Amino acid sequence: MNKHSIFLVLSAMIAAVTVGSQSLAQRGDADSASANAPPTARSGDADGAFVSASKFSEPDGEKLYKRVCAGCHMPDAKGATGAGTYPALARNRKLAAAGYPAYVVLHGLNGMPPVGQMMTDQQVADVINYVRTHFGNTYKDAVTAADVKSTR
Amino acid sequence: MTDKPVLPMTKRDLLTLIGKTAGASAMYMAMSSLGAAHASPFKGPIKLDGDVKGASVLILGAGVAGMVAALELRRAGYKVQVLEYNDRVGGRSWTLKGGDSFTELGGATQTCQFSPGNYINPGPWRIPHHHHGLMHYCHELGVALEPFMQLNYSAYCHNTKAFGGKPQRYATIQADYYGHVSELLAKAVNQQALGDALTKEDGEILLQSLKNWGALDKDYRYVKGPASSDRRGWDKRPTGGLDAAPIPSEPLSIETVLRSGLWRNVSGSLNFDHHNAIFQPVGGMEQIAKGFERKVGDLVRLNSKVTGIRQDAKGVTVAYTDTKTGAKMTAKADYCLCTIPLSVLSPIEMNVGPELAAAIHAVPYRPGLKVGLEFKRRFWEQDEQIYGGITTTDLPISQISYPSSNYGSPGPGVLLAAYSSGAYAYEYTTLSPEERVARTLEWGSQIHPQYNEEYMNGISVGWHRVPWTLGCFGIWTEESREQHYKNLCQIDGRILLAGEHASYVGGWQEGGITSSLDAIGRLHQKIVAA
Numbered sequence: 293m294n295k296h297s298i299f300l301v302l303s304a305m306i307a308a309v310t311v312g313s314q315s316l317a318q319r320g321d322a323d324s325a326s327a328n329a330p331p332t333a334r335s336g337d338a339d340g341a342f343v344s345a346s347k348f349s350e351p352d353g354e355k356l357y358k359r360v361c362a363g364c365h366m367p368d369a370k371g372a373t374g375a376g377t378y379p380a381l382a383r384n385r386k387l388a389a390a391g392y393p394a395y396v397v398l399h400g401l402n403g404m405p406p407v408g409q410m411m412t413d414q415q416v417a418d419v420i421n422y423v424r425t426h427f428g429n430t431y432k433d434a435v436t437a438a439d440v441k442s443t444r
Numbered sequence: 445m446t447d448k449p450v451l452p453m454t455k456r457d458l459l460t461l462i463g464k465t466a467g468a469s470a471m472y473m474a475m476s477s478l479g480a481a482h483a484s485p486f487k488g489p490i491k492l493d494g495d496v497k498g499a500s501v502l503i504l505g506a507g508v509a510g511m512v513a514a515l516e517l518r519r520a521g522y523k524v525q526v527l528e529y530n531d532r533v534g535g536r537s538w539t540l541k542g543g544d545s546f547t548e549l550g551g552a553t554q555t556c557q558f559s560p561g562n563y564i565n566p567g568p569w570r571i572p573h574h575h576h577g578l579m580h581y582c583h584e585l586g587v588a589l590e591p592f593m594q595l596n597y598s599a600y601c602h603n604t605k606a607f608g609g610k611p612q613r614y615a616t617i618q619a620d621y622y623g624h625v626s627e628l629l630a631k632a633v634n635q636q637a638l639g640d641a642l643t644k645e646d647g648e649i650l651l652q653s654l655k656n657w658g659a660l661d662k663d664y665r666y667v668k669g670p671a672s673s674d675r676r677g678w679d680k681r682p683t684g685g686l687d688a689a690p691i692p693s694e695p696l697s698i699e700t701v702l703r704s705g706l707w708r709n710v711s712g713s714l715n716f717d718h719h720n721a722i723f724q725p726v727g728g729m730e731q732i733a734k735g736f737e738r739k740v741g742d743l744v745r746l747n748s749k750v751t752g753i754r755q756d757a758k759g760v761t762v763a764y765t766d767t768k769t770g771a772k773m774t775a776k777a778d779y780c781l782c783t784i785p786l787s788v789l790s791p792i793e794m795n796v797g798p799e800l801a802a803a804i805h806a807v808p809y810r811p812g813l814k815v816g817l818e819f820k821r822r823f824w825e826q827d828e829q830i831y832g833g834i835t836t837t838d839l840p841i842s843q844i845s846y847p848s849s850n851y852g853s854p855g856p857g858v859l860l861a862a863y864s865s866g867a868y869a870y871e872y873t874t875l876s877p878e879e880r881v882a883r884t885l886e887w888g889s890q891i892h893p894q895y896n897e898e899y900m901n902g903i904s905v906g907w908h909r910v911p912w913t914l915g916c917f918g919i920w921t922e923e924s925r926e927q928h929y930k931n932l933c934q935i936d937g938r939i940l941l942a943g944e945h946a947s948y949v950g951g952w953q954e955g956g957i958t959s960s961l962d963a964i965g966r967l968h969q970k971i972v973a974a
Contacts, residue, residue, distance in 0.1 A: 363906065375912040405919060
């Protein structure tokens with residue numbers, strides 16, 4: 293089969309699924325019922341952790357810091373050192389210009405993944421604002437979601 | 445039936461899966477006809493012929509990339525020394541068994557409590573048969589291999605939002621998914637709905653193949669009966685004796701299968717890297733490290749933390765600290781092969797050109813977390829007839845892998861009870877080791893309620909807390925490959941890099957080995973030609 297005909301078969305399969313499901317619905321109804329019973333979905337933890345594998349759902353900066361950033365930068369934001377080093381965010385002068393942490397969270401730096409890709413603009417702003425006003429950092433100029441959006 | 449689908453599947457979702465299936469098999473057929481699918485960049489043992497002129501090579505890192513280089517360079521006549529941060533060789537080729545301890549960044553120390561013979565591999569845990577480089581060294585080093593049960597039809601597909609959270613057997617979901625898709629496609633063929641995509645004759649062949657692939661009846665329907673039950677399982681299985689006649693089972697409806705989302709779980713073993721035959725070393729992945737150690741362990745200086753790498757016209761000088769005594773030391777050689785993960789290497793002072801420096805700083809490291817739990821008995825075998833293989837789930841644990849050895853032993857047994865990635869892995873990693881184990885028990889018991897009665901102990905490794913990798917393995921994108929990959933692999937004066945990060949087989953030992961062989965091959969040519 294060439295690419296064109298493969299595409300046609302797949303398109304037909306999609307169409308067939310859409311049309312065919314009506315006439316097939318009668319079969320296996322007992323099991324269908326159980327499959328569609330009220331979901332027992334976990335809503336995750338109270339602080340928004342463990343809701344989704346593909347995005348962070350923590351609702352504020354403190355919770356985001358504790359459940360995401362602290363994995364590397366540590367709960368006290370003092371970083372850690374082994375063969376390599378996670379820099380401290382506590383009393384970190386590189387946080388003075390808010391655009392810098394926004395860029396790093398969105399695009400990553402060295403071994404750090406771009407975790408902001410799994411956060412909303414507001415979440416990125418919240419976690420940056422939290423870190424820039426805690427752990428010995430006293431930068432008062434808050435980052436907005438719009439700032440983050442323009443950096444994304 | 446409710447009107448609102450529990451897990452609505454878009455056309456795009458279905459296309460993605462079918463496209464993946466058709467694409468993979470179509471590509472495989474095309475590749476096989478050219479002999480490419482079985483080919484490998486590994487062309488047998490490397491031959492480093494010629495006069496090495498007494499040259500010396502300093503290797504940084506005693507993972508598989510460093511160790512294979514040490515083995516082959518010494519064999520070729522080079523003077524070789526290896527510096528390793530850890531107090532053992534092997535790097536991520538690593539096993540945790542009873543008595544082993546591990547201290548993560550942040551200071552938490554866990555000592556593995558597993559019974560003799562039980563273990564988990566926190567890093568790589570399986571060896572595809574076509575990873576020819578690694579297979580070659582397993583054979584040369586006398587590392588015994590046994591089959592890794594990648595795909596077990598009796599393991600579960602699980603989704604918290606489908607079937608009231610009740611796990612379904614893989615065989616059932618795959619049979620019903622294939623069966624219904626076959627029936628629908630057969631309908632499309634019979635109704636001439638495919639237009640001129642196929643000739644009439646080819647359409648007939650397709651119908652026959654669909655009957656075979658989907659276990660359809662004579663009318664091309666996927667229905668309750670011996671054909672479907674032979675795939676999905678019976679209500680009462682055929683046995684011997686007076687009342688032995690089997691009772692067929694009722695297939696799930698196509699809506700049930702589609703809306704359950706579990707069709708996602710049947711694609712995991714389609715990837716070339718997960719095909720049978722696939723192996724594990726008997727006794728854990730550390731057997732590979734031990735094999736290399738037997739050959740070149742005498743070249744390795746352990747407990748050595750690299751702090752600076754400097755080259756000049758005469759050679760390379762590496763500054764390092766003895767992590768036990770704190771003594772500051774240096775090592776010198778004519779050349780340096782650096783296999784340190786880029787996440788660790790990037791802040792280390794190193795005088796290389798701007799292209800290589802930029803490449804070293806361009807690769808982020810993936811999150812990943814594994815948890816091993818030990819149980820008093822192998823209830824997955826005794827109660828549920830699951831012998832090896834992997835259950836997949838949308839829970840944060842992502843999967844449960846059952847041991848591929850010692851089948852039928854009474855216990856205790858160890859499950860790889862979580863192998864988490866993505867957002868879940870970051871969140872899991874922030875928990876204390878005790879909390880990780882507690883959550884893993886809570887989640888896993890939704891699939892195996894026996895967890896609560898049978899639990900003994902557990903251990904976890906969150907890769908971003910591992911002091912010597914700061915992450916699982918390097919993440920490349922198409923853009924970063926384009927911009928930096930070749931620069932990362934080029935020889936820079938007297939320094940060159942190797943490791944899984946300098947490969948297209950990221951996160952697999954084969955990447956480290958083939959990268960290292962390629963690097964030392966190029967270095968050797970340069971030295972011999974000089």
